[in-house]
Amino acid sequence: MTERLGIVVSGSxxxxxxxxxxxxxxxxxxxxxxxxxxxxxxxxxxxxxTDVSLGVTDPNLTLTPPDVSDPFIAEVLAGTSTFGxxxxxxxxxxxxxxxxxxxxxxxVKTIPSHFSAVKLSTxxxxxxxxxxEDEKRFFIGxxxxxEVKLCLNLEELVKRSNGIFGKSGTGKTFLTRxxxxxxxxxxxAVNLVFDMHNEYGWAGTRxxxxxxxxxxxxxxxxVAVFTLDEENSRHRGVSTDGVVRIGYDxxxxxxxxxxxxxxxxxxxxxxxxxxxxxxxxxxxxxDTLGLKGAEELPEGLNIHEGTLLNLQRGLxxxxxxxxxxxxxxxxxxxxxxxHLDRGINVVLEFGRYRDITAYILxxxxxxxxxxxxxxxxxxxxxxxxxESLKPRPLVITIEEAHKFLxxxxxxxxxxxxxxxxxxxYNVTLxxxxxxxxxxxxxVMSQMGTKITCLLDNDRDIDSVLAGVPGRNExxxxxxxxxxxxxxxxxxxxxxxxxxFQPREYGSAxxxxxxxxxxxxxxxxxxxxx
Amino acid sequence: xxxxxxxxxxxxxxxxGFTAQCYELYQMPPLGSLxxxxxxxxxxxxxxxNATTTSLEPGRRPIARGKDEDSEExxxxxxxxxxxxxxxxxxxxxxxxxxxDRLYQHLPPQPARIHGFxxxxxxxxxxxxxxxxxxxxxxxxxxxxxPGEELVAASLRRMSQAHEDRRAFLVAxxxxxxxxxxxxxxxxxxxxxxxxx
Numbered sequence: 153m154t155e156r157l158g159i160v161v162s163g164s165x166x167x168x169x170x171x172x173x174x175x176x177x178x179x180x181x182x183x184x185x186x187x188x189x190x191x192x193x194x195x196x197x198x199x200x201x202t203d204v205s206l207g208v209t210d211p212n213l214t215l216t217p218p219d220v221s222d223p224f225i226a227e228v229l230a231g232t233s234t235f236g237x238x239x240x241x242x243x244x245x246x247x248x249x250x251x252x253x254x255x256x257x258x259x260v261k262t263i264p265s266h267f268s269a270v271k272l273s274t275x276x277x278x279x280x281x282x283x284x285e286d287e288k289r290f291f292i293g294x295x296x297x298x299e300v301k302l303c304l305n306l307e308e309l310v311k312r313s314n315g316i317f318g319k320s321g322t323g324k325t326f327l328t329r330x331x332x333x334x335x336x337x338x339x340x341a342v343n344l345v346f347d348m349h350n351e352y353g354w355a356g357t358r359x360x361x362x363x364x365x366x367x368x369x370x371x372x373x374x375v376a377v378f379t380l381d382e383e384n385s386r387h388r389g390v391s392t393d394g395v396v397r398i399g400y401d402x403x404x405x406x407x408x409x410x411x412x413x414x415x416x417x418x419x420x421x422x423x424x425x426x427x428x429x430x431x432x433x434x435x436x437x438x439d440t441l442g443l444k445g446a447e448e449l450p451e452g453l454n455i456h457e458g459t460l461l462n463l464q465r466g467l468x469x470x471x472x473x474x475x476x477x478x479x480x481x482x483x484x485x486x487x488x489x490x491h492l493d494r495g496i497n498v499v500l501e502f503g504r505y506r507d508i509t510a511y512i513l514x515x516x517x518x519x520x521x522x523x524x525x526x527x528x529x530x531x532x533x534x535x536x537x538x539e540s541l542k543p544r545p546l547v548i549t550i551e552e553a554h555k556f557l558x559x560x561x562x563x564x565x566x567x568x569x570x571x572x573x574x575x576x577y578n579v580t581l582x583x584x585x586x587x588x589x590x591x592x593x594x595v596m597s598q599m600g601t602k603i604t605c606l607l608d609n610d611r612d613i614d615s616v617l618a619g620v621p622g623r624n625e626x627x628x629x630x631x632x633x634x635x636x637x638x639x640x641x642x643x644x645x646x647x648x649x650x651x652f653q654p655r656e657y658g659s660a661x662x663x664x665x666x667x668x669x670x671x672x673x674x675x676x677x678x679x680x681x
Numbered sequence: 682x683x684x685x686x687x688x689x690x691x692x693x694x695x696x697x698g699f700t701a702q703c704y705e706l707y708q709m710p711p712l713g714s715l716x717x718x719x720x721x722x723x724x725x726x727x728x729x730x731n732a733t734t735t736s737l738e739p740g741r742r743p744i745a746r747g748k749d750e751d752s753e754e755x756x757x758x759x760x761x762x763x764x765x766x767x768x769x770x771x772x773x774x775x776x777x778x779x780x781x782d783r784l785y786q787h788l789p790p791q792p793a794r795i796h797g798f799x800x801x802x803x804x805x806x807x808x809x810x811x812x813x814x815x816x817x818x819x820x821x822x823x824x825x826x827x828p829g830e831e832l833v834a835a836s837l838r839r840m841s842q843a844h845e846d847r848r849a850f851l852v853a854x855x856x857x858x859x860x861x862x863x864x865x866x867x868x869x870x871x872x873x874x875x876x877x878x
Contacts, residue, residue, distance in 0.1 A: 210863055
C-alpha cells in the first residue's frame with residue numbers, strides 16, 4: 153500500500169523540502185521521524201519528516217476563523233484554504249536507470265522537482281536503503297510507525313567506535329543488549345563488556361517485570377562471565393567463568409591520574425604519584441600508605457605534607473575496595489585475553505561494587521593492558537605482513553563514559569586513545585552514557601555511529617548531534633522521541649538517519665528470534681549423542 | 682427517457698447569455714437551474730440567473746386592480762386579459778456547450794439563435810454537467826444583476842439534488858470554490874453558508 157501524502161511545493165538542498173499535505177491525509181497522523189519516499193521525475197528520494205506545520209492560503213482566515221463547528225465548512229476548508237505542511241529532509245537518492253539501481257542509494261546532491269508526489273515509505277523502500285537481514289545485517293527494530301524490519305550492518309558498525317546515549321530509563325541497556333547480541337551473531341568482533349550494573353552477563357532487570365535473559369543464558373558457549381564479586385554472583389545464581397582480583401602492585405600512576413576527580417586528588421598529588429612510583433617501584437601504594445608523614449619521605453622526594461595527606465586519603469579509598477589484594481594470584485588480563493582469542497565474549501560483572509571508583513579503576517587498568525597486547529600483536533603482524541596474525545577485532549563496552557572521556561582526562565586515558573585512533577589496532581569502543589555533553593568533543597566527533605534515545609538537555613543534544621549534517625532537523629526529531637523504546641540512529645553504519653523502535657526483548661519468542669536456529673538443532677543433536 | 686420540459690423560447694441572445702420568454706405567465710425555471718438550447722450539433726447550457734414579469738408593452742405599466750377583490754386569484758379571474766398583457770422572461774448565463782458527446786465548460790463559439798427552444802435539463806444531464814466545476818469560474822467572473830455568490834449557491838443547490846450523495850458533491854464543489862476564492866474569504870464564506878445542508 154502506498155499512500156500518497158502530498159506534493160513537494162518548495163525547498164532547498166540545505167534546508168530540506170516543504171510538502172503540502174493532500175486533504176485526504178490528516179496532519180494528526182503525521183509524526184516527525186517518519187520515513188518517507190519522494191517520487192521525483194527521474195529519481196526517488198528517501199528522507200525523514202523533521203517538522204510538521206499548519207498553513208493557510210489567506211491570512212485573514214487566521215484572523216477571523218470560520219465556523220468549524222459546522223462539519224461541512226470544516227471539511228471544505230481542510231486541504232484547500234487550510235492545509236498541513238511537512239518538512240522533509242531528503243538524505244538519499246536512487247536513480248531510475250539500471251546502473252543507478254545496481255549502485256544503490258546515494259547521498260542527495262539535489263532535490264525533487266516541484267509537485268513530486270510524497271508517499272510513506274514501503275517495506276521495499278526500507279529494504280532498499282537499509283538492506284535485509286543477512287549474514288552481516290542484524291534486525292534491530294522497526295522504523296517509527298512501520299512494520300518493517302530495520303537492519304544494521306554490524307560488520308560496518310564495529311569498524312568504528314560507537315555511542316549509545318539517552319536519559320536514564322529510556323532503554324539504553326536494552327538497546328545495548330540487542331546490539332551486543334547482534335555483534336556476537338553477525339560480526340567477527342569479540343566484546344569485552346564492563347558491566348557496572350550486572351545487566352549483560354546472566355540476567356538483566358526490567359522495570360515492572362521479571363528479569364530478562366542476558367547474553368550468557370542465550371549464547372552459553374560464546375559468552376564468559378567474569379566477576380569481581382564472587383559472592384554476589386553466586387547469590388544471583390550466575391555461573392561465572394573467572395574471578396578478577398587486582399593486586400596493589402598492578403596499579404600504575406596512569407590509573408590514579410584517571411581517578412583524580414573521583415578520589416578528589418589535587419594536581420600536586422597526581423604529580424606526587426609519579427615521583428613515588430619512580431622511587432618505590434611496584435609496591436608504591438603500600439609504601440606510600442605506610443608513611444606517617446612528610447618527614448618519613450625518602451631522600452630526594454619533595455612532596456608537601458598536605459599533598460601527601462590528600463594522596464593517602466585517596467589511596468585508602470582504593471585499598472578499601474574488597475577485590476584489591478596486596479598481590480593477585482591470578483592474572484586477570486591473561487585469562488580474559490585467552491577467552492577473547494578463542495572468540496568468546498567476556499562480560500565483567502561488578503557485583504556489589506557499583507562504586508564509580510571501582511569501575512573506573514578496573515575498566516581502565518584492564519583495558520590498558522589488553523590494548524597494549526593488541527597493539528604489540530598488530531604491530532608484529534604488520535611487520536610480518538601477515539593479516540592472519542592480527543588479533544580478532546575487539547569492542548570494549550563502557551558505561552558512564554563521561555567519567556572516562558571527559559575533556560580533562562580524555563587525553564590521558566586509554567579510552568580517549570582508542571576512540572581517537574579508531575581501528576588502527578583492531579580495538580573499538582561502545583560507549584554508553586547519559587550525559588554526552590560531558591564527553592570530550594574530539595572523542596564524540598570520532599565516533600562512527602551514534603544511537604540516541606531521548607535526551608532533553610540542550611547541551612546533551614547539541615553534543616550528540618555536533619558535526620552531523622542536517623542537525624537542526626535531527627534535533628527536532630530527537631527531542632520528540634518517546635521516553636521509552638524509541639531511538640534515533642545516524643552515522644557511519646547507516647546510509648541515512650532514521651528513528652526506530654528497538655525490537656522486542658524479553659519474551660520467550662524474542663529469545664527464539666535471537667538464538668540462531670542452528671544452535672538449537674545442534675543442542676538437540678547433542679542430547680542424543 | 683422522460684419527456685423533456687420545454688420552458689421557453691429565446692428572444693435575445695449573445696455570446697455570454699440569452700433571454701427567453703416563457704409560454705405561460707409565471708412558468709419560468711427556478712433561479713440557478715440548468716437549461717439548454719440548440720440542436721443536436723451543438724447544445725448550449727445556461728444557468729438561469731434572473732427572471733422578470735413585465736407588461737407586454739414597455740410604455741404601459743400595470744395598475745392595481747384588487748381593491749374590490751377577495752384574493753389574488755380573483756383579480757386574474759375577473760380580468761382574463763391580464764395573462765396576455767403580461768409576460769414572463771428569464772435570463773440565462775451561458776456556462777458551456779456540448780458538441781457531439783463532449784461537454785465543454787467554457788463559452789461556445791456561436792451564441793444561441795433567436796426563437797431557439799429552451800429546455801429544462803434532466804437529472805442525468807445535471808449529473809453529467811456536475812462532473813466538472815469549471816463553470817463556477819464563469820459565474821464568479823460574470824457581471825450580473827444578481828450577486829455571483831447567490832447564483833453559485835443556487836446552482837449548486839439545484840445540481841446537488843440530482844446526486845445521490847448530495848453532501849459529497851457539495852464538499853467537492855466547496856473545495857473547488859475554496860481554491861478559486863483563496864483571496865476572497867468573505868465571498869467564500871457567503872457561498873459556503875448558502876450551500877451547507
